[in-house]
Amino acid sequence: MSKHILLTGGTGLIGxxxxxxxxSKGYQVNHLSRKQGTNPEVSTFLWDVNKGQIDERCIDGVDTIVHLAGANVADGRWTDKRKKEIIESRTKSIGLIYKLLKAKPQHTVKSVISASAVGYYGDRGDNLLTETSAPGTDFLANVCLQWEHAVDAGSSLGLRLAKLRTGVVLDAKGGALAAIAKPVKFGLGSPLGTGKQWVSWIHEDDVTEMYLYAIENERITGDYNMVAPNPVTNRQLTKAVAKELHRPLWLPRVPGFALELALGEMASMVLSSQKASAQKIEDTGFKFKYPTLTWALKEIYR
Ligand SMILES: NC(=O)c1ccc[n+]([C@@H]2O[C@H](COP(=O)([O-])OP(=O)(O)OC[C@H]3O[C@@H](n4cnc5c(N)ncnc54)[C@H](OP(=O)(O)O)[C@@H]3O)[C@@H](O)[C@H]2O)c1
Incomplete structure (x- = not known):
């Protein structure tokens, strides 16, 4: 293995x-991005997924591609145009890379590790979701299905494929946790909907460690839930954040219909329930640094 990685979406929260x-582990890193990079340690190559343009030098010497690119699902209302962008930025993008691999048969790429999301399962109440559980039927489930299907097209190229169905990434600097913590900091936090919906969370360090693990272990193929082994309910998560920030939680729950009025279909992102199992990745030997929410939040807010 030459330790040369191409990341799509390398400028994002996880990337x-x-x-x-x-x-830090001695890898050479390329980014495929819509804009010139600012990190002097990274070689940035440009692409325009809609126009089907890609700098073909991006794969030179690369052995693994990590596919993180995708229009952020929380950025703006889900109009038909936005929905198309959310899907195609994930599917057409990997398709463009596969087209390049076909056009350059002398390439050295062996593996593609792609993000997916636990949204794959839809709204599933208290069911424990394993990688063999059926997909859901809502918009996000449909996004994940199409995304994974587009990645699977790489099997005809003889590539090792792994798809990591990521839960809610806990990161102090952005993403879902920052959104939950903001009202809590002002003493205005409260559980959402019934508060009983399951949130399959994962600490940001475990996310990057699991990507590294998938890059370095060739037996990691197929779908894996990328979630900590102890999911919590929305109420438990909000309470734990308030406790860690030493703020009271006194407001009543925000009713689901109010969220649906305010956010439309996007309300499903916070109201739907996914209790995903981490057993499959743990069975391969992967060890979570932050298996419990208390440990994860203590590290984030220390
Ligand atoms: N963070 C989470 O909690 C979470 C949970 C589940 C799944 N995931 C998935 O994991 C992946 C990485 O997550 P993240 O939080 O790091 O995402 P992020 O911060 O939103 O970054 C995604 C990256 O995708 C690229 N991108 C955005 N819109 C694009 C478009 N229209 N066409 C092509 N590229 C586009 C951008 O890179 P450039 O600007 O450099 O082009 C951006 O930096 C995403 O696919 C996300 O859906 C994340």
């Missing part, structure tokens, strides 16, 4: 951290 981890 930036993964880039730093890979560089």
């Amino acid at each position: 930036r951290k993964l880039t730093d981890l890979l560089i």
Whole structure:
């Protein structure tokens, strides 16, 4: 293995951290991005997924591609145009890379590790979700199905494929936790909907460690839930954040219909329930650094 990785979405929340981890482990890192990069330790190559344009030098010497790119699902209302962008930024993008691999048969790429999300399962109440559980039927489930299907097209190229169905990534600097913590800091936090919906969370360090694990272990193929082994309910998560920030939680729950009025279909992101199992990845020997929410939040807010 030449330790040369191409990241799509390398400038995002997960991509930036993964880039730093890979560089610290001696990897050479390329990014495929819509804009010129600012990290002097990374070689940035440009692409325009809609126009089907890609700098073909991006794969030179690369053995593994990590596919993180995708329009952020929480950025703006899900209009038909936005929905198309959310899907195609994940599917057409990997398709463009596969087209390049076909056009350059002398390439050295052996593996593709792609993000997916636990949204794959839809709204599943208290069911414990394993990688063989059926997919859901809502918009996010449909996004994940199409995303994974597009990645699976790489099997005809003889590539090792792994798809990591990521839960809610806990990161102090952005993403879902920052959104939950903001009202809590002002004493205005409260559980959402019934508060009983399951949140399959994972600490940001375990996310990047699991990507590294999938890169370095060739027996990691297929689908894996990328979630900590102890999911919590929305109420438990909000309470734990308030406790860690030493703030009271006194407001009543925000009713689901109010969220649906305010957010439309996007309300499903916070109201739907996914209790995903971490057993499959643990059975391969992967060890979580932050298996419990208390440990994860203590590290984040220390
Ligand atoms: N963070 C989470 O809690 C979470 C949970 C489940 C799944 N995931 C998935 O994991 C992946 C990485 O997550 P993240 O939180 O790091 O995402 P992020 O911060 O939103 O970054 C995603 C990256 O994708 C690229 N991108 C955005 N819109 C694009 C478009 N229209 N066409 C092509 N590229 C586009 C951007 O890179 P450039 O600007 O450099 O082009 C961006 O930096 C995403 O696919 C996400 O859906 C994340």
